[in-house]
Amino acid sequence: MLTPIDVQAKTFKTGMGYSKADVDSFLASLYPDYETLYRENMELKDEVQVLNDGINQYKGIEKSLQKALVLAETTSEETIASAKANAAVIEQEASVKAEAILADAKKELENLRAKTVELLQQYESYKSQYKSLATAQMDLLDSDAFKIELAKVDTFVSTEPSVESRMVYQNVPETAAADDDEADDEMDETLSADDPIVQDIASIFDK
Template sequence: MRITPLDIRQKTFEKNFRGYEKDEVNAFLLSLSQEWERIVDENKELRIKLESTEREVTKLREVESSLYKTLKTAEDTGANVIEQARMAADLHLKESQMRADGMLNEAKVKARNTIEDSDMRAKEILAEMEDRLKMLVENYKQMEATRDDLLTNIRHIASDALDRVERSRVAIKEFDPDKHLSMAKREAKRVAFPNQVDIERPSRAEMRAEIRPEPIVIEKEVVLEQQTTTIRVEAPPAKKVQRSFFDEIG
């Protein structure tokens, strides 16, 4: 049975002989009703607070559940992200390793090719230098042989020139200018007086003597490596005898 403060206030008792004091009972019932009313009001407030608290607890539980789910999802997501990151890192590391190996192999191949090309080029240069050196040695030997031939030819030419000079000197010594002048005078008289028969013609010996020896020129070409060298040796001219004008017309 539910009792309200109003029920307490309106409660009546039957009268009986030698019963309780009516005023005291009414005062007590009034106090009781007031206290009961306070308790009921407090109970209502507590219920309201309890309901509010329960709603807050429910919300907190929902938030807790949401947070737990979020945390769980975050943990799962974090684990997945970490796993994916680890897998991506492993894949990237493998790709980097493969690229590094490829670049290293390519560098080794290029280095090997470069070394081989350098060796081949060095061998070609060495062979070319050896060929040039052989050609230089052969040219030097040819130049030495040509020099020896040239020296021999020069010696022969000089010897021939000296012989001819000596013969020219002998011929110059045998040349008689007086005979030459006498023959010239007779020839001049013969030309001036062609009718005179007493003019003697010069003999062959005199004609040969009047011939003035010409300078002897010896020329010989010597070929040395596509260059022509001409050696010219000229004999000294005959000495001219100084004669006066009176000697020439005498």
């Protein structure tokens, strides 16, 4: 493309043809407009280049965004799938633990119930034994061995008790002592502080 300087410096051969004065006048009038058009054309080219550079830059950004979007979608899907899998595993583990805890609690409850029933049965057994022992003691107190007649009392307080009175006086304490010893032996054989069952019942009342 001709520059304004080329137009201004252009010369023509003289001779027959166009008038030199007319040509020079035309070129002189054409020069400013051509210079303006040339300058605007160059400016437009620069602007087009800038726009092309910007477009190329935006295209690069677009490609990067597309890659990032694809990566984000892939990562999001993988994250969601991983979260669902982890949630399923956690839910399953929690369910298994809950079932195990519930089973242990039920087993412990059954053991406590069985132990309670056993202790109640033992308590009823000991209560029956105590009742029988108390009844035996009452029967012993109501027996003839513990009856003292007024005549025997008069005999006891006499200065010189007879042989029969002395025998009655001696037999009564011996019989009572023997009965007391027998009752104590029976209680010792029936209950013992070292008995595990007695210790279990004692621990219940201590609580």
